[in-house]
Amino acid sequence: MKNAWTLTKIRMRLAVRNRAFIFFSLILPLALVFLFLGAIGRGRTAAVPYLLASVLSLTIMGSFWGLSVQLVTFREQGILRRFRVAPVSAGAMLASSILSNYLMTLPTIIAEFIIARGVFDLRSWGNITGIILLVTLGTVTFAALGLIVASVTNTMQETQIINQILWWGFLGLSGATLPLPMLPGWLQTLSAFQPATYLVTGLERVMVAHVSVLDIAPELLSLALSAAIAFIISQQLFRWEPGARVPRSAKLWAASAVIPFLLLGVWESTHGQLRAGARQDYRSFEQAAPTNPSR
Secondary structure, three states: OHHHHHHHHHHHHHHHOOHHHHHHHHHHHHHHHHHHHHHHOOOOHHHHHHHHHHHHHHHHHHHHHHHHHHHHHHHHOOHHHHHHOOOOOHHHHHHHHHHHHHHHHHHHHHHHHHHHHHOOOOOOOOOHHHHHHHHHHHHHHHHHHHHHHHHHOOOHHHHHHHHHHHHHHHHHHHOOOOOHHHOOHHHHHHHOOOHHHHHHHHHHHHHHHOOOOHHHHHHHHHHHHHHHHHHHHHHHHOOOOOOOOOOOHHHHHHHHHHHHHHHHHHHHHHHOHHHHHHHHHHHHHHHHOOOOOOO
16 A cells, blocks of 8 residues: 555656646646536536536546556556566556546546636536545546556557547547437447446536435446456556567456446346436536527
8 A cells, every 4th residue: 555655646746747648637628618618508507517517527537548548658668667676566556547647637627616616607516425426436437447458458559549449439428528318319328338428427417416326326336346347457467568468368358347337238228217317417408508599
């Protein structure tokens, strides 16, 4: 645990010196606040919670992309080899990656709420406990999924390809960029089998409908189980040396990290609670939209 905390502090110091990290983890998310709440919301305060849920989701999901690229870069540049000499365990290295990412995501999340409150007149915080749990579990889950990608890819090029495929799936099917009820029915069904959808809809439910933590228990449980599975698998497949290779079968093991969402997707296909809640929250957004598009 001591090694993990020491590594966390080192990783945070390295991150703040990286201009790309500052742009993608701070400047871009804050720019999205003004884009979504300003341009799309058009000054209607009733639409702010719904749109802010999307912005928060995009910020949290950014953990997936950042950590996978960072870890592969460290391995290719031989930086991981230096940490190994310390000596440091694979578990401590991966835990420090997730913890440092979480601690550095929180200020951005807080800043987004402050801007929404001060600039766009956010009138209600929603269910604070639910928001905290979703932000925490969501950040950990997508960070752990990013570590999975880094564990099964051998080169940066391969990492980028897999990241692109998964990332566009997260964006297109989750409701973060295009509201879930606007998607065709078969895409809504498909969206129930991937993690980003439950993060987005969970945040919408606690921020718009102010539902209790018990109402989002399936989402929280699935995120927690997926994070735990992803962390264990990434720890088993972790490689220190750039020349090390993993067998192709490892990618099948890595895919097991989405088992909780596959099970939840089957349940959702039968009961339809997620889509019903998404439609209800979207109606509140439509009612808040300006009647005059030129405004």
